[in-house]
Amino acid sequence: MLCETMKRFNEACNRIAETVFAMHSANKVEIHKTVYYPVREHFGLSSQLTIRAISKVCEAYKRDKSIKPEFHLDGAIVYDQRILSWKGLEKVSLITLQGRQAIPIRFGEYQKARLDRIRGQADLILVNGIFYLCVVVEVDEETPYDPKGTLGVDLGIKYLAVDSDGEVHSGEQINQTRERLDSLKARLQSKGTKSAKRHLKKLSGRTARFSRDVNHCISKHIVTKAKDTLRSISLEDLQGIRSRVTVMKAQRRRLHTWNFGLLRTFVEYKAKVAGVPLVFVDPRNTSRTCPSCGHVSKANRPTRDEFRCESCGFAGPADHIAAMNIAFRAEVNQPIVAGKHLTSVTSSGL
Structure with a gap:
């Protein structure tokens, strides 16, 4: 029932997409006049399902008008309050090809406590043969406080996050898990047996789920630490980082599987909910600038983990130095300047 409704909905989306692309228009009113009854x-x-299909196609076309949108037959169905209603904690009423149907549901304690906060539309998705309803919940945000200092955070690959206090969150566990699972997948794919294919299906998405869990824990710790010390959080603006950074061949895979955007997103929304001010700064030369004298040079970083200013001798772990510069840059809202005397940072301080 749900599978057939999902298939028919996305077939309709593909038909509507042909009209949208031919008309070169994402105007929902005009498209509605043309395709609604057919x-x-x-x-x-x-x-209402037809209206939601038109809306889905128009929104997809707006993202890139140079191509015709295409939709998988098991793509999401978009439900709004007119065609979806919650029936207590046990069922949800959905419109299908056979009309309204009460579908049994189950969810965890976390979701149960937030049912009264559901707002707007919901997406019905199919993942590994299981249907899920993805809903938007409304969360109260605390009023941002006036910060008394800044906690700078340097995001990286070897160390997922290092803050300006010197606290390190290593990414080695994620890298080891990814390499282990990739090696296992390669062996299973080379076998090609039915048993291997069943095992591959079980492994699907495991690395991503593990990475999300680690990023959730790190982001929660960073936001809690900033709030407890009444500081704001400062991050580097890493948009387009993959196209700007050059690494050795052996490191390319780690760079292109580095999900720094996920950690940044988690920090961003958790900080907003907690009322912690968040600032993004220019990442250029944060790991090459001396926070003591302001000297900028590639030679200040002789190795990946070491920073030593060739001008004044200030030294310390490179990622910690970068986090300090990020914090300073956020506080002054301009490139780091000379004149601030600091003592050397040693590895033992981490």
């Missing part, structure tokens, strides 16, 4: 008649969708 789509309802041909695909048997309800009125």
Whole structure:
């Protein structure tokens, strides 16, 4: 029932996409006038499901008008409050090709405590043969406080995050897990047996889930630490970092599988909920600038982990130095300047 509704909905989306691309228009009103009745008649969708299909296609076309949107037959169905309603804690009422159906549901304690906060539309998705409803919940945000200092955070690959206090969050566990699972997948794929294929299906998404869990824990710790000390958080603006950075061949895979955007997103939304001010700074030369004298040079970083200023001799772990510069840069809102006397930072301080 749900599978057939999902298939028909996405077939309708592909038909609507042909019209949208031919008209070169993402105007929902104009597209509605053109496709509404033919789509309802041909695909048997309800009125509101047809409207949601038109909306889905138009939103997809807006993202890139140079190509025609294409939708997998098991793509998400978009439900709004007119075609979805919650029936207590046990069922949800959804519109299908067979009309309204009460579908049994189950969820954890975390979701149960937030059912009264559900707002707007929901997406019905199919993952590994299981249907999920992805909903938006409304979360109260605390009023941002006036910070008394800044906690700078340097994001990286070897160390996922290092803050300006010197606290290190290593990424080695994620890298080891990824390499172990990739090696296992390669061996299973080379066998090609039915048993190997079943095992591969079980492994699907395991690395991503593990990475998300680690990033959740790190981001929660960073935000809690900043709030407890009444400091703001400063991060580097790493948009486009992969195209700007050159690494050795052996490191390319780590760079292109480095999900720094996920950690940044987690820190961003957790900080907003907690009322912690968040600032993004220019990442250029944060690991090459001396926070003591302001001297900038590639030679200040003789190795990946070591920083030693060739001008004044200030030294310390490179990622810690970068985090300090990020914090200073956020506080002054301009490139680091000379004149601030600091003592050397040693590895034992981490």
